[in-house]
Amino acid sequence: ATMCGIFAYIGDREVLQLLISALKRLEYRGYDSAGVGVYGKPIKLCKAMGKVQGLEDLVKGEDLQGTLGIAHTRWATHGRPSVKNAHPHVTKDSTIAVVHNGVIENYMALKEQLAQKGYVFTSDTDTELLAHSVDSMKKEMPTATWAEVVAAVLSLCEGAYGVAFIFSDEPDLLIGARKGSPMIVGVGKGEYMLASDASAVIEHTQDVVYLREHEMVQITRKGYETMDLGIVARRVRAALQGGCPSPTMASTANPIVRIEMSLQDIEKGGYKHFMLKEILDQPNAFRNAMRGRLHQEDGNFTVKLGGLEAMDDPHTSPLDRLGKARRIIIAACGTSWHSGQIAKCAFEALSKVPVEVEYASEFRYRRPIIYDDDVVIAISQSGETADTLEAIKIAKQNKALTFGVVNSVGSSIARETDAGVYLHAGPEIGVASTKAFTGQVIALLLIALRLAIHKKEMTQAQVNEYCLEMEQIPDVLEKWLPQLDKQVMAMAKYARLATNALFCGCGIQFPVALEGALKLKEISYIHAEGFSAAEVRHGPVTLMRDRLPCVVIAMKSDPAYNQIKSQVQDFKNQNALVIVVTDEGNKDFEGVAALTIFCPPTKLQLEPLLTVVPLQLLSYHIANMRGCEIDQPRNLAKCVTVE
Secondary structure, three states, X not given: OOOOEEEEEEOOOOOHHHHHHHHHHOHHHOOOEEEEEXXXXXXXXXXXXXXXXXXXXXXXXXXXXXXXXXXXXXXXXXXXXXXXXXXXXXXXXOOEEEEEEEEEOOHHHHHHXXXXXXXXXOOOOOOHHHHHHHHHHHHHOOOOOHHHHHHHHHOOOOEEEEEEEEEOOEEEEEEEEEXXXXXXXXXXXXXXXXXXXXXXXXXXXXXXXXXXXXXXXXXXXXXXXXXXXXXXXXXXXXXXXXXXXXXXOOEOOOOOEEOOOOHHHHOOOOOOOHHXXXXXXXXXXXXXXXXXXXXXXXXXXXXXXXXXXXXXXXXXXXXXHHHOOOOEEEEEOOHHHHXXXXXXXXXXXXXXXXXXXXXXXXXXXXXXXXXXXXXXXXXXXXXXXXXXXXXXXXXXXXOOEEEEEEOOOOOHHHHHOOEEEEOOOOOOOOOOOOHHHHHHHHHHXXXXXXXXXXXXXXXXXXXXXXXXXXXXXXXXXXXXXXXXXXXXXXXXXXXXXXOEEEEEEOHHHHHHHHHHHHHHHHHHOOEEEEEEHHHHHHOHHHHXXXXXXXXXXXXXXXXXXXXXXXXXXXXXXXXXXXXXXXXXXXXXXXXXXXXXXXXXXXXXXXXXXXXXXXXXXXXXXXXXXXXXXXXXXXXXXXXXXXX
């Protein structure tokens, strides 16, 4: 389940509408079916294919009263989308129900063992075996608690999971656990929630507990207890073998965290789509990313990043290690990889340190050479990306410093890395990333500037110049956005019927071109490719044809500007629909470009923060004109939490 959604509730309120509302909050994660389970004897289920609205219509005719329940939106991994494969899954007599995110990698072997014991499977999923396994294990150890039984079963499972269980013989018990798939406990007044995402609990409480890796939670209406899964499982095995249980305490101390987001943050606020809201919210996201980090005293700027200065080691800070680094390796996926490419240009230009940017999915499998004086920066909006988490583990095994750049507070990457920086961009609900991308760029630029100051690679005058420009970016963008949005909407009609599109840029604008192409294919389903403008002649030029949209980022500060200008003329000669993003007042493309977008001026390393915005809007308006599902594109999930 790549990015399935889980919500569970125990309290004194009628649970059904709470479950449905939570599933609607989780819709942005991508799913193909949904279901709810409500406590009863037996446990009552209702499942449906398609949207949560369909499930809501279906439950109206069902008797699903109760104050304890679990709910799930499923993304098919094992077994095609169908009602039988939708969660929750139950035992034959509906006495145990489970919802599950993740993939049980050894499920075939476990399924075979259960089949030999006479268990009959009614779905094609790996999740169903969890219900049967818990039932089987309970029969083997009838005196064990449900928490002990669940721990024993999960200790046999290889792979990733976030799970929630309810039991028909326990009207006051909800059990959750996690390994590689995020789970949080929402702590209310006399009520508790389990969820895969804070957006599902925010309307009920802002107090949450982030379950750690290999941690489980046992919840009743009176309270909750977090426990170490491994310790509980080892105790159970020792008891089964007639030995003495370990005296080690299974309970863990996991503090309550107050989450910053509000209900308003996760609602559309009058916008047609979350994506448009998030594009237009970027000036605020920029301000939040810089707040408390840019300091000016007597006309001189400095950059302060708490995550770099923190001293776990009494002898050296993360900043000291970054300053002495042999190289920086950036590991990321998708949009985050593009922000990493922009960071490479900034780090090398400002901080004079070599940078490699790796797809985390490639990095983890190719046995990379990592030195103990390397620094590995992991970038992820959600902080839960499975491949990026694995890259961190490899870096730590090789004694490299790991540094996280994430948006989600308390996420796995934030906890696993040695140090890090939060984006403070606020919740991003649209699957196609916009404000998190530019938030990542801002955060990485701040790190590059702080490192340059630390290494004395920039004069104070240069630092002041950069910081002043950066401080002005939110206001510049805010002033530009209303006119830009109208202009790009008018332009979109010329490209809405395209089947292919090209995006080009050089240097620091090349990753912006890649990001523009990714946005267009993500939400409009138009095939789009990003190229270095200089590389178009080495093959892609064969794709040129009449009215093919070609978006070219041609800023005068680019060292390859003259070459790009020549390339634009070539596109024009091929009768392409040339759209140029260039400097305010630049007349070089008059009579050449069919459409021109003029960007406000700023420093070279800051330009991507502005040049990417018209590309985001272009993708949005094209997709809107084509009637596409913009916030929940087909086959896409907000975050990939399994391989």
